[in-house]
Amino acid sequence: MWEKIGIRYLVQFLVICIIRLFLTEGYASTIDIKIAGMIFLYAFLFTLILECFDELILDFVEYYKVIIAFLSIIFIGIMVGGCSLYIKLMIGYLLVVMLKDVWKISSIQLSLMHFQKEYKEKNTI
Amino acid sequence: MKLICRDEHRLFLEERLKAYEEMDIVLVENGEYYEGLSYNFDMNHLDSLLKYLENKKKHKTIVGYIDERMYPVMIDDIVYIEGYSKDCYFYTMDQEYLSDYKLYEIEEMLQGTSFIRISKSMLVNICFIQYMKAEVNMKYGLYMKSNVKLTLSRKYVNDFKKKIGKR
Numbered sequence: 001m002w003e004k005i006g007i008r009y010l011v012q013f014l015v016i017c018i019i020r021l022f023l024t025e026g027y028a029s030t031i032d033i034k035i036a037g038m039i040f041l042y043a044f045l046f047t048l049i050l051e052c053f054d055e056l057i058l059d060f061v062e063y064y065k066v067i068i069a070f071l072s073i074i075f076i077g078i079m080v081g082g083c084s085l086y087i088k089l090m091i092g093y094l095l096v097v098m099l100k101d102v103w104k105i106s107s108i109q110l111s112l113m114h115f116q117k118e119y120k121e122k123n124t125i
Numbered sequence: 126m127k128l129i130c131r132d133e134h135r136l137f138l139e140e141r142l143k144a145y146e147e148m149d150i151v152l153v154e155n156g157e158y159y160e161g162l163s164y165n166f167d168m169n170h171l172d173s174l175l176k177y178l179e180n181k182k183k184h185k186t187i188v189g190y191i192d193e194r195m196y197p198v199m200i201d202d203i204v205y206i207e208g209y210s211k212d213c214y215f216y217t218m219d220q221e222y223l224s225d226y227k228l229y230e231i232e233e234m235l236q237g238t239s240f241i242r243i244s245k246s247m248l249v250n251i252c253f254i255q256y257m258k259a260e261v262n263m264k265y266g267l268y269m270k271s272n273v274k275l276t277l278s279r280k281y282v283n284d285f286k287k288k289i290g291k292r
Binding site: 003004007054058104105107108109111112114115116119120123 | 201239251252254256257258259260261286288289290291
């Protein structure tokens with residue numbers, strides 16, 4: 001579990017670094033201690049949000065379409081509302097990862113539940 | 126399946142019981158003699174024999190040992206089966222049994238059931254999986270209803286997905 005969280009944290013950290021580099025057009029000297037600290041914090045928050053979100057999806061897997069629609073509306077709403085390009089890119093990235101997770105988890109979980117139901121029905125006399 | 130019956134009934138019974146010929150059972154017609162464990166039937170009540178065989182086919186059992194005592198265990202009650210170099214154990218919700226068979230033999234026996242191989246040394250009953258989560262290195266964690274966590278190896282992921290019919 002910790003291995004997975006560690007890798008996830010590293011991925012978030014790298015993505016945020018790349019977004020920052022992209023915004024500063026590769027001007028790496030803008031990364032000072034304060035900014036590095038912020039990136040660490042953002043990566044930590046992203047990891048936390050995504051881990052909790054995965055647990056949550058498992059409980060509401062049957063409503064995955066509603067979750068996708070709800071997330072899209074909320075996140076696109078935030079992006080359209082006035083905020084900096086940095087935040088927009090971060091929110092956009094978070095949305096894509098969350099939608100991917102919803103799809104991945106719910107599709108396999110629903111297949112599993114469907115198999116179990118079908119097998120039970122077939123084997124009940 | 127071994128059938129002990131009168132010669133005049135044999136052809137008819139063999140045809141009628143063709144679907145069950147793979148089963149490990151001895152059927153003895155009333156009036157015939159067999160020494161050993163068998164199921165006796167009457168030609169006038171074939172429907173009850175068919176019902177019994179159908180039931181047995183759907184709810185197979187396997188013999189397990191706890192402290193050298195023998196127990197018949199319903200296959201549908203087994204959560205997962207683990208094979209070691211010499212021994213093979215199977216686990217129900219609350220018990221652990223030693224088996225006579227090797228893992229590959231059990232795997233062959235359980236073809237067409239809800240069991241599937243998830244690693245080199247393990248078979249799992251899909252019906253007991255509560256949920257599954259992706260892990261690193263393309264593996265999946267299988268969280269069982271018996272509060273055990275198993276790991277689906279990368280090598281067996283495709284077969285697993287095919288079995289549960291994931292698109």
